[in-house]
Amino acid sequence: IGGEHFTLTQIGGKRFTLTQIGGEHFKLTQIGGEYFTLIQISGEHFTHTQIGGEYFTLIHIGGEHFLLTQIG
Secondary structure, X not given: OOOOEEEEEOOOOOEEEEEEEOOOEEEEEEOXXXXXXXXXXXXXXXXXXXXXXXXXXXXXXXXXXXXXXXOO
């Protein structure tokens, strides 16, 4: 959907902005100053860094933990 912006609200009141960039890359910015970049690998799988193979990435955002898994 190239270039459209989506706003996500986390349970607990923290807000996040998700931006699609070029159809495969997404930039996740936490309101409050913390910054994270996610790469979409194959439509459903995300890792924190652009890597190959199967990996597990744990990202800590404002007291919440998110386990991002690349499966396949």
